[in-house]
Amino acid sequence: xxxxxxxxxxxxxxxxxxxxxxxxxxxxxxxxxxxxxxxxxxxxxxxxxxxxxxxxxxxxxxxxxxxxxxxxxxxxxxxxxxxxxxxxxxxxxxxxxxxxxxxxxxxxxxxxxxxxxxxxxxxxxxxxxxxxxxxxxxxxxxxxxxxxxxxxxxxxxxxxxxxxxxxxxxxxxxxxxxxxxxxxxxxxxxxxxxxxxxxxxxxxxxxxxxxxxxxxxxxxxxxxxxxxxxxxxxxxxxxxxxxxxxxxxxxxxxxxxxxxxxxxxxxxxxxxxxxxxxxxxxxxxxxxxxxxxxxxxxxxxxxxxxxxxxxxxxxxxxxxxxxxxxxxxxxxxxxxxxxxxxxxxxxxxxxxxxxxx
Ligand code: SF4
Numbered sequence: 027x028x029x030x031x032x033x034x035x036x037x038x039x040x041x042x043x044x045x046x047x048x049x050x051x052x053x054x055x056x057x058x059x060x061x062x063x064x065x066x067x068x069x070x071x072x073x074x075x076x077x078x079x080x081x082x083x084x085x086x087x088x089x090x091x092x093x094x095x096x097x098x099x100x101x102x103x104x105x106x107x108x109x110x111x112x113x114x115x116x117x118x119x120x121x122x123x124x125x126x127x128x129x130x131x132x133x134x135x136x137x138x139x140x141x142x143x144x145x146x147x148x149x150x151x152x153x154x155x156x157x158x159x160x161x162x163x164x165x166x167x168x169x170x171x172x173x174x175x176x177x178x179x180x181x182x183x184x185x186x187x188x189x190x191x192x193x194x195x196x197x198x199x200x201x202x203x204x205x206x207x208x209x210x211x212x213x214x215x216x217x218x219x220x221x222x223x224x225x226x227x228x229x230x231x232x233x234x235x236x237x238x239x240x241x242x243x244x245x246x247x248x249x250x251x252x253x254x255x256x257x258x259x260x261x262x263x264x265x266x267x268x269x270x271x272x273x274x275x276x277x278x279x280x281x282x283x284x285x286x287x288x289x290x291x292x293x294x295x296x297x298x299x300x301x302x303x304x305x306x307x308x309x310x311x312x313x314x315x316x317x318x319x320x321x322x323x324x325x326x327x328x329x330x331x332x333x334x335x336x337x338x339x340x341x342x343x344x345x346x347x348x349x350x351x352x353x354x355x356x357x358x359x360x361x362x363x364x365x366x367x368x369x370x371x372x373x374x375x376x377x378x379x380x381x382x383x
Pocket of ligand 1: 277278281283325327328
């Protein structure tokens with residue numbers, strides 16, 4: 027489910043050769059295990075469309091979106107192969123008749139269409155009208171393509187506008203979102219590699235989500251797409267948009283800190299991923315909620331943050347005061363802090379879930 031107030035699904039895209047069905051299915055599984063809800067695969071030719079059919083026959087995979095450019099027959103073949111959604115740019119598949127053929131097939135099979143507009147491939151007339159690949163040009167392209175599908179009686183649409191300039195990307199979404207009620211798939215395209223790409227994605231996607239725009243997200247990073255999923259999950263978690271999240275509050279440390287807070291925070295963080303899985307498993311189809319664990323270096327800000335969290339520690343010299351419900355419940359040696367926090371967090375979370383179930 028995308029839009030209509032549903033939780034925001036995380037998307038990513040395989041970078042295997044789709045024609046290699048086993049390799050692609052393996053990567054889809056890895057993405058799903060990392061928390062990806064919907065996976066897109068490129069379908070550049072008929073062999074890839076056939077491989078998509080093989081992949082769709084495998085069990086236990088998340089919904090798969092076929093990414094199509096230029097050839098409308100590939101869109102039809104992908105739907106016949108079982109694609110759960112297709113992503114097309116109606117402007118580049120050869121005119122209204124071809125779009126109509128795709129729409130008729132999608133209607134018959136109940137397949138939604140993502141209208142994907144990219145700043146790198148805008149229509150020439152819009153580039154001329156707007157003086158280049160501007161926010162206005164991208165928004166107008168999206169709206170024009172939506173109108174083309176709606177004129178053909180098709181409304182099961184997700185909209186995406188991707189620009190690598192995050193200010194222009196933001197502006198384009200503002201223009202388009204004011205003019206359509208269809209759900210938005212958001213992201214910052216070609217955002218790059220490593221920390222730079224991560225920062226650009228987080229700012230670009232985060233700004234839109236905070237403005238109330240974005241029904242599904244995709245982080246685009248050069249490299250292993252599993253990293254995209256991890257970052258997407260963190261973006262959603264930071265805005266409290268991901269159910270079943272363990273939030274870690276930890277200080278940057280300074281000259282007052284008398285414990286190895288970095289390794290402590292790392293241990294808590296990795297244990298928290300296990301807690302998230304446990305809570306989601308226990309919640310089943312229901313809501314898992316969230317928990318906040320504070321890992322603080324000293325008594326300056328430690329007691330305040332630890333009290334505000336569900337469970338937390340304010341460290342001293344080689345030890346830590348454990349807080350629960352705003353009060354110190356015990357003091358433990360540094361080596362025992364991570365375990366104490368995780369055990370306590372598990373207890374609190376499962377108790378809450380027990381009450382909710
Ligand atoms: S909580 Fe203490 S150790 Fe951590 S940054 Fe603040 S003053 Fe420094």
